[in-house]
Amino acid sequence: MQHSSKVPAGSGRPRPWLRLPYALLLVLGLLAVGCKKDVSSIGVGLPDAQTNTGAYLIDTLTIRASTVLRDSVVTSGSDYLLVGRYSDPLLGTLTAKSFFRLGLMGAFQPDPTFVYDSLTLTLKPDTYRYGDTTKTQTLFEVHRLIDQLSDIKPLFAAPRFTPVNYDSTTLLNKGAAPVRRARPNADIIRLPLNDDFGRDLLAKAQAGQLATQDAFVAYLPGLVLTTAAADNAAIVRMSASAAGSAMILYYHDPTNPTAVLSTSFTPAARHFYQIKANRSTAGTPNLPKLSLQGISSTLTGEQTFVEGALGLQTRLEFPYLTDVQQFGQNITVTSATALTALVPPGSITPFAPLPPNLTIYFTDASNHPINIYLNSGIDATGKQVVGVPSLTGISAQTNIEQSVYSWPMAAYCQAVINRNIPNNGLLLSSVTSTLPNRVVLGGPRNTQNKLKLRLYFITAN
Numbered sequence: 001m002q003h004s005s006k007v008p009a010g011s012g013r014p015r016p017w018l019r020l021p022y023a024l025l026l027v028l029g030l031l032a033v034g035c036k037k038d039v040s041s042i043g044v045g046l047p048d049a050q051t052n053t054g055a056y057l058i059d060t061l062t063i064r065a066s067t068v069l070r071d072s073v074v075t076s077g078s079d080y081l082l083v084g085r086y087s088d089p090l091l092g093t094l095t096a097k098s099f100f101r102l103g104l105m106g107a108f109q110p111d112p113t114f115v116y117d118s119l120t121l122t123l124k125p126d127t128y129r130y131g132d133t134t135k136t137q138t139l140f141e142v143h144r145l146i147d148q149l150s151d152i153k154p155l156f157a158a159p160r161f162t163p164v165n166y167d168s169t170t171l172l173n174k175g176a177a178p179v180r181r182a183r184p185n186a187d188i189i190r191l192p193l194n195d196d197f198g199r200d201l202l203a204k205a206q207a208g209q210l211a212t213q214d215a216f217v218a219y220l221p222g223l224v225l226t227t228a229a230a231d232n233a234a235i236v237r238m239s240a241s242a243a244g245s246a247m248i249l250y251y252h253d254p255t256n257p258t259a260v261l262s263t264s265f266t267p268a269a270r271h272f273y274q275i276k277a278n279r280s281t282a283g284t285p286n287l288p289k290l291s292l293q294g295i296s297s298t299l300t301g302e303q304t305f306v307e308g309a310l311g312l313q314t315r316l317e318f319p320y321l322t323d324v325q326q327f328g329q330n331i332t333v334t335s336a337t338a339l340t341a342l343v344p345p346g347s348i349t350p351f352a353p354l355p356p357n358l359t360i361y362f363t364d365a366s367n368h369p370i371n372i373y374l375n376s377g378i379d380a381t382g383k384q385v386v387g388v389p390s391l392t393g394i395s396a397q398t399n400i401e402q403s404v405y406s407w408p409m410a411a412y413c414q415a416v417i418n419r420n421i422p423n424n425g426l427l428l429s430s431v432t433s434t435l436p437n438r439v440v441l442g443g444p445r446n447t448q449n450k451l452k453l454r455l456y457f458i459t460a461n
Helices: 022-034 195-206 213-219 322-327 410-417
Strands: 055-058 063-071 078-088 092-104 115-123 125-131 134-140 141-145 166-170 178-181 189-192 223-227 232-240 246-253 256-278 294-296 305-306 314-319 332-335 338-342 357-363 369-374 376-378 385-386 391-394 401-408 424-429 437-442 452-459
Touching: 022 063, 063 305, 078 223, 092 232, 134 189, 134 294, 195 246, 195 385, 223 256, 305 424, 322 332, 322 410, 332 410, 338 437, 385 391, 391 452, 424 437
Parallel strands: none
Antiparallel strands: 055 452, 063 294, 063 314, 078 092, 078 232, 092 223, 092 256, 115 189, 115 246, 125 232, 134 178, 141 166, 141 223, 246 256, 305 314, 305 437, 314 424, 332 452, 338 401, 338 452, 357 369, 357 424, 376 385, 391 401
């Protein structure tokens, strides 16, 4: 049975988990012994109300936690291109591919006498990797896009929202990309493209058929980057707008063969990426499959998930919060109220980066985010950051150091108790909402990594 204790007025502000001063802990312990405990409609054992004090502590308010799928993640607004495959032990095998239109940097009508040399796709990765960079993989296969990319509609990470057709034949010059490690310090990837394609491109341009952007896109709607069928190492991130990211056509003037001439086509015009997960390899059962579906933490190993690109979010509900009004009509929730969410140490791996921070949203009954409840916090260095950061603390259950998210809940609790907002709970989302960064949070019944909310309030009846 969950329990609660009554805190004498003036006993001081409570502090985050496991940091209550010794004197306050002693007082709470003595009062807990002397208080009658019973089960009430708010889901916890509460002390009888007394006239000599109006200060209360609900030690563990009932929480319901679930993992929600919101898979309408738009990636066409991102600057990134993601490609690769990685078998996440918890979420399954993640596969990413990127689609982009190429843009002309100016009028494109080379002299008819120019001679073709080569065609190369140059990509600029950054240091972000999701997966095991000690393994080798194909970097990358290149295909010709068949469908035009919409200029109006958003383009989504989930393939079922943005189906796109492309030629399965690779455009690589030798039929296969080089196999190498996706080293985080690799700053450039050069892929030689098919010479027949390059010669045709130059010939069409010399004939005046590709002089405008519209004509060029009609000839080549775009390119697609995929991983090879046997790859299973890491997802690599690249910048579509980085200087040097381009398909480059090399040619020369036969009257001056030593002078290198070239035309670049940049991928920044219109682009997006898709990520899907093969759940048959997932180590976590019962993850949500339908959009806006919520699965209780009791069905997912007493834990919940937050992951950006796949659209996994955590919903927290406090079903008995309004019943606190049985203690009086004039209730004030103190500013010390905080929610603590522990990250199971076994869920952390160097191959799957955590979200930098979490954004906390109000939600409706159907799991839609309404607006932001909290999107700032203080990191371990004392610096204010966007989102609620992960900090380090000592677990009460295991007495070991681990990651923890903790944020103030007083404003939310007060608004619900006063009936100013509906008691629909909160949604936890990654601030990097288009990347596959993921974090696991312990649920309210997790014996080692328990989700916990302590509610302190006073009555002035």
